[in-house]
Structure formats: C-alpha cells, structure tokens
Amino acid sequence: MKRDNRLPTVIQSLRNAIVSARPGARLPSVRTLVNEHRVSPATVERAFAQLVSEGLIEPRPGQGTFVRQARESTSEGADFSWQSVALGATRVDGGFMNTLLTVPPPESLILSMGYLPPDLQASSLLASALRQNSRRLELWDRLPIEGLEPLRTWFAREVGQGTVFSSHDVIICGGGQAAIATTFRALVPAGRPVLVETPTYSGAISAARATGLELVPVAIDEQGVRPDLLADAFRQTGARVFYSQPTFSNPSGTVLSAERRAVVLDIAAKARAFIIEDDWARDLDLTGTIPAPLAVSDQHGHVVYIRSLAKSAAPGLRVAAIIARGAASARLKSARCSDDFFVSGPLQAAALTVVSAPGWKRHLSTARTALIERRDALVSALNAELGSHVTFQVPSGGMHLWLRLPDHISDDAITADMARQGVVISAGRAWFPADPEGSFLRLTFAAPPASLREGVRRLAQVIREKI
Numbered sequence: 001m002k003r004d005n006r007l008p009t010v011i012q013s014l015r016n017a018i019v020s021a022r023p024g025a026r027l028p029s030v031r032t033l034v035n036e037h038r039v040s041p042a043t044v045e046r047a048f049a050q051l052v053s054e055g056l057i058e059p060r061p062g063q064g065t066f067v068r069q070a071r072e073s074t075s076e077g078a079d080f081s082w083q084s085v086a087l088g089a090t091r092v093d094g095g096f097m098n099t100l101l102t103v104p105p106p107e108s109l110i111l112s113m114g115y116l117p118p119d120l121q122a123s124s125l126l127a128s129a130l131r132q133n134s135r136r137l138e139l140w141d142r143l144p145i146e147g148l149e150p151l152r153t154w155f156a157r158e159v160g161q162g163t164v165f166s167s168h169d170v171i172i173c174g175g176g177q178a179a180i181a182t183t184f185r186a187l188v189p190a191g192r193p194v195l196v197e198t199p200t201y202s203g204a205i206s207a208a209r210a211t212g213l214e215l216v217p218v219a220i221d222e223q224g225v226r227p228d229l230l231a232d233a234f235r236q237t238g239a240r241v242f243y244s245q246p247t248f249s250n251p252s253g254t255v256l257s258a259e260r261r262a263v264v265l266d267i268a269a270k271a272r273a274f275i276i277e278d279d280w281a282r283d284l285d286l287t288g289t290i291p292a293p294l295a296v297s298d299q300h301g302h303v304v305y306i307r308s309l310a311k312s313a314a315p316g317l318r319v320a321a322i323i324a325r326g327a328a329s330a331r332l333k334s335a336r337c338s339d340d341f342f343v344s345g346p347l348q349a350a351a352l353t354v355v356s357a358p359g360w361k362r363h364l365s366t367a368r369t370a371l372i373e374r375r376d377a378l379v380s381a382l383n384a385e386l387g388s389h390v391t392f393q394v395p396s397g398g399m400h401l402w403l404r405l406p407d408h409i410s411d412d413a414i415t416a417d418m419a420r421q422g423v424v425i426s427a428g429r430a431w432f433p434a435d436p437e438g439s440f441l442r443l444t445f446a447a448p449p450a451s452l453r454e455g456v457r458r459l460a461q462v463i464r465e466k467i
C-alpha cells in the first residue's frame, strides 16, 4: 500500500525523461525503475499504463517501452492544402479569442484575463460539490434539455427576486459564451443585423460573426448606451435584437444609468425588438448599490437575460442560465437541442450545491473585498506612473479597467512589447465591432496587488518611451 503512494513520483520522473528524450528512445526497463524508485513492479506497470493511455509512450512486446513519435510527425508528408478551397473564407475569428483564453507561462504578470485568478476562485467549494454529486448515479442519465429543475428555480429566484420569473423561463447552458452564441442563432436569422454597444465584449462580436450576423455599433457615453442613437439604429436597420451589458460592461465598466434603463426598455418595446441582457458581472459589484437587471422591469418578454456562474466561481464551472419568455423561450430550447442537448448532470448539480452552500456568500464577499483592494492598487499605480498621459474611469464593478492611450500610440504595439516583457494585457481594438474610437488597453484588476504594481511599472516604461 505504502509503495503505491509513490506512483505519482514514478509517473512524474518518467514524464521528465520523456520530455528530454527523442521520439523512439527506449525507456528504462521495469526492473531498473523498480530499483531506482524502490517500488513494486506492479507500480511501474501502472505508471507505464497511465502514460500509454496519454499517448506518450508505446510498449513493443519483447523489446521494451519507447517514447512515442511526436504528434506533429504523424502529419509529415501529408498535404492539407486542398482544405483551404473546401473551407473558403472564415467567419470565425478564433485568433483573438484564442489569445484571450491561452494560459500564459507561470511567471507572467497577468493584467488582462476574463476570470478571477486561482487565489480568488471558489475551487474548494466546487471540488467538494462535484465529489458529492458525481456519486448520484441518476445525474449521469439523460436530463431535460432546459436543465435541472432545482437549478432553474435557483436562477429564477436569484434574478427575479422571487416574483418575476419561474423555473419554466430558465434554460441552463454550458457557460455565458455558449448562451450568447445560442441566443444569437435562435433569435436572429443569418445575414440580419444585431445592434451592439461599442465597445462591447469581444466574445459577442466573435459569436455574431460566426452566426453570419451584421454587427451594428451603437455608441455609449459614461451613462451607457446613447438612447438617441439606439432608437436611430433600430429605425435605420430594422434590427430586432440589441445585445447589451447594462451593468459593468466589459470592457468599459459602464453602468446604464437609472434614467436610461426605462428609456432603453421603451425603445426596444417600440421597435418590437429583443434586448439580450448579458449580466456577466452581477456578482462582482464593488459598490453594494447595483441596479436591478433590466429583465426585472420587462413585462412583455423583450429582455432575454444571460447570467453565468463562471465569472464568480471559476472558469471551469461551465454553467449559465438564459431566461426568456414567450415564443423566444421555445426557440431557445430548440436551439439548445441542436447544440449539445444538455449540460452534464453532475456539473449542474454541483453548481446548485455551490450556490446554495453557506460558503458561497462568504466566497463572494471575499472576492469582492479583494477586487476592491486590487482595483485601488491598479488605479493608484496608474496615477503614480502615468498621470495625465492616460485616461480612464474608475470601475465600480466587474474586473476590468478601460485605459485610453494617447491616440498616436498603437495598442497593438504596446501589447506586443509587454508580452515580450512577460506582462499580459489586451489591445483594445478587439472590443470594437467596427472602427476603434481611439487607442485603448483592457487591463484586469483581479491579479494580486504586487503583480499589478509591477505590471504597471513595466507598462509605464514602455508607454513613456513612445510619448
């Protein structure tokens, strides 16, 4: 028993050997490894079996165990050039989204990222909730497309404050991004316009393009979307859908003002149009005075509401809700059916366990307190290092700060320079559905204060050289 505890060590040492070996190299024999690690032959066999299952090594009967050829080498000599004709032009701009999701090297300073960093994630709550629910065998069976009833009830109560929605209005999806993509596809025919704030979430831009929609940018100011321009855009384009983030918009941090909330709802009603309300940062309110969702004041089914748990728990909790009423709800269920049927049962149940646990409220409160401290650290560092060379609004929620650079400094050039220095930031242009209105960077204030300060110090050096 005791010896088996050394299995991870044996696997790790084999992994190290594999990384530095050439493909086809022979690994030490079972007997050598038994002596080296003072383990039983069965432990070595289990280590080999694990690495075989990962495709890293291959046993050759009678000869030994060998490092497998690198994956790329299996395409050596293959000619994939025919695929460019078969695929045609691309509508899916995976490039930027891939960059955003790429995990940077461990020593990087991360000043742009869409999720809470590991030290603020609800990982232990999640781990124990998943352990608990993975044993409930009924959850591995087929589930209703719209998701588990108790989880839908939780979302309905949470969003509608107990009065506005019922579980029938809620459809569970595999994360906010999936919810946006499904909603676009279900509500807007390909080729038709969709109105979006500018700047707006780059993932929504990408999903709209992938669906073949025409993006129509509508300008915002410090109170959110401009109602005059929104009404104009509906009139001019005949659009029937407006994708919006009324609360802590990513990237600008803007909150739609109380006066405009009613006006925007009224404009959508007059245009007989939907508003897709992406309420991604509701759990990340740093003021304690967050306005209610638009959906709560909508009587006639104009608002289709999206709420994800990945932002407040951890990126791996791929669970979100779409709340919709009327025929839109039926369309959305059909769209989910052609997407991926339903979200894994144990994951849905784990999500419910997490948000119902007493520790959830504590987790949210700890995350918010840390975000306030980190936002303030970023703001002080920017003021101290860059002063009047840059402009920004102090965000009151979410996790991003939208930094305007002097117009002659390229956001792309700065981002590339910073990447060379091991600092991850995002060039603002990816958040514009059409022409960028200036040069911007999106900075995230979720990293620990020391990283933020050091990142800004390096950023300021690079910017000052270009002023």
Ligand SMILES: Cc1ncc(COP(=O)(O)O)c(C=O)c1O
Pocket: 114, 174, 175, 176, 177, 178, 201, 203, 245, 250, 278, 280, 308, 309, 310, 311, 315, 320
């Ligand atoms: C505004 C906004 N909406 C939706 C999402 C999607 O998040 P998830 O799919 O992890 O729920 C993101 C992620 O960055 C976002 O920033």
